Amino acid sequence: MSSQVISRLKGRNCRLCIELTENQSSVMIGSDDSCGKGNTKVSEAIISPLHCFVYLHKKENQQFWETYIQDKAMNTQKYVTYVNNCKLKMRGKQLLFDNDVIKLGNNNKFIDFVFHDEYSKRAEEKEIEVPEIYNSRFKNENYLIGKGAHSRIYRARDKKHNGKQCVCKIVKESKDVNQHTFKKLCQEPNLLKSLNHINIIKVLGYYVETDRLLIWQEMMHEDLDKYMSEVKSVSQKKYFDISFQILDALKYLHEKNIVHRDLKPANIMWVDEKQSRLKLIDFGIARYCDIETSDRDMTMCGTPNYTPPEIYHALESGKFHEIHDLYKPAVDIWAFGVISFSLLSGLGLPFFNENEVYTEEALKNNIIKRTIPKEPLIKKNIDKLLIHLITERMLLQDHKKRITADEISNAFINIWKVLGIVDA
Ligand SMILES: Nc1ncnc2c1ncn2[C@@H]1O[C@H](COP(=O)(O)OP(=O)(O)OP(=O)(O)O)[C@@H](O)[C@H]1O
Numbered sequence: 001m002s003s004q005v006i007s008r009l010k011g012r013n014c015r016l017c018i019e020l021t022e023n024q025s026s027v028m029i030g031s032d033d034s035c036g037k038g039n040t041k042v043s044e045a046i047i048s049p050l051h052c053f054v055y056l057h058k059k060e061n062q063q064f065w066e067t068y069i070q071d072k073a074m075n076t077q078k079y080v081t082y083v084n085n086c087k088l089k090m091r092g093k094q095l096l097f098d099n100d101v102i103k104l105g106n107n108n109k110f111i112d113f114v115f116h117d118e119y120s121k122r123a124e125e126k127e128i129e130v131p132e133i134y135n136s137r138f139k140n141e142n143y144l145i146g147k148g149a150h151s152r153i154y155r156a157r158d159k160k161h162n163g164k165q166c167v168c169k170i171v172k173e174s175k176d177v178n179q180h181t182f183k184k185l186c187q188e189p190n191l192l193k194s195l196n197h198i199n200i201i202k203v204l205g206y207y208v209e210t211d212r213l214l215i216w217q218e219m220m221h222e223d224l225d226k227y228m229s230e231v232k233s234v235s236q237k238k239y240f241d242i243s244f245q246i247l248d249a250l251k252y253l254h255e256k257n258i259v260h261r262d263l264k265p266a267n268i269m270w271v272d273e274k275q276s277r278l279k280l281i282d283f284g285i286a287r288y289c290d291i292e293t294s295d296r297d298m299t300m301c302g303t304p305n306y307t308p309p310e311i312y313h314a315l316e317s318g319k320f321h322e323i324h325d326l327y328k329p330a331v332d333i334w335a336f337g338v339i340s341f342s343l344l345s346g347l348g349l350p351f352f353n354e355n356e357v358y359t360e361e362a363l364k365n366n367i368i369k370r371t372i373p374k375e376p377l378i379k380k381n382i383d384k385l386l387i388h389l390i391t392e393r394m395l396l397q398d399h400k401k402r403i404t405a406d407e408i409s410n411a412f413i414n415i416w417k418v419l420g421i422v423d424a
Pocket residue numbers: 145146147148149150151152153167169201217218219220221223262266267281282283284
């Protein structure tokens with residue numbers, strides 16, 4: 001068994017420092033003599049004879065340790081245990097997190113500790129460790145800037161460019177990312193490496209290990225999801241500024257027969273705080289749609305809110321073998337239509353009426369059955385040609401007749417001319 005420190009309670013107003021290891025996996029804190037032997041004895045006046053119990057726990061099938069604190073005082077009127085100023089109930093226990101503040105006392109006098117989760121810190125250090133061959137190029141910092149369903153994004157430095165800030169996206173095979181998913185996600189850097197477009201995130205380097213994938217990318221500023229929650233809706237001019245860039249990236253991808261498959265505001269980011277240039281990120285599930293593969297998708301991928309009706313139809317009718325072939329460019333266009341509607345209307349999704357309760361079942365039904373409402377766009381004085389383009393051509397149920405990125409581009413130019421945003 002290892003005697004490496006797993007967690008530590010360090011006194012703030014006393015000299016005590018309690019360390020838990022695999023050998024010493026629990027400790028009773030109290031004023032009773034028994035707390036002197038292997039446990040932790042504190043002055044009688046302040047805390048109860050057996051005041052609280054701190055112990056390590058590793059759940060079945062889990063690789064990591066957790067530390068809990070449990071109240072043990074008999075007289076909870078007199079003796080109290082606080083975690084971050086919240087009083088523990090009699091016999092109550094609580095999971096501790098790094099930097100939690102623990103106060104033990106008799107209501108008048110307290111001893112204070114800060115909890116240090118050394119195990120998680122070491123695990124994080126290991127997770128962000130730069131592989132040797134990239135040591136002279138990148139430095140990863142233990143500073144988390146984003147989290148996805150499959151990855152964690154850390155701040156990093158590119159030593160080749162004077163330590164310029166960049167990010168390192170790390171995917172780890174784990175209980176959330178099984179081996180099959182991990183292998184699929186490992187295709188992201190290869191695909192991204194083959195792309196070169198001003199509105200698509202650039203890969204600076206990548207490394208694949210048996211259970212860890214690291215991708216260094218340029219650092220972006222803020223995603224469109226956050227931006228939309230701040231501005232609510234945008235003007236037609238701003239809409240064109242934004243959507244021309246997304247469309248340009250989609251045209252480029254679709255010409256190469258690549259489908260992004262997870263287009264959504266969270267995967268579109270401003271390059272910097274000027275909020276003028278955007279880039280598409282997260283190509284984790286992007287695919288070439290013209291290449292035959294033995295690994296055919298039999299279920300939905302991407303995000304339900306941006307998934308088109310053809311996928312839900314296939315799922316409903318149990319035609320799982322058709323799903324793979326349905327992930328064509330038209331899937332990205334549908335998502336682009338949903339984003340367009342939200343940007344201009346300021347509403348989250350076109351498939352729900354105001355005050356309607358969101359459920360996944362309702363979402364699926366509404367996407368399949370509902371006509372896209374025009375009223376929210378009319379209310380915002382959006383040009384009727386643009387309304388028609390979004391609600392009837394991008395968000396068209398029949399994916400075979402749905403408008404293409406190229407056609408949208410031409411339609412945009414016409415609408416620009418009509419609106420007089422630029423000279424013809
Ligand atoms: N290059 C970047 N610069 C700054 N922040 C980024 C960058 N890439 C990703 N992020 C942040 O991290 C979040 C997660 O990234 P990403 O979407 O690539 O992860 P994911 O695990 O593939 O996500 P998903 O949940 O969509 O599967 C993004 O929404 C964004 O906020």
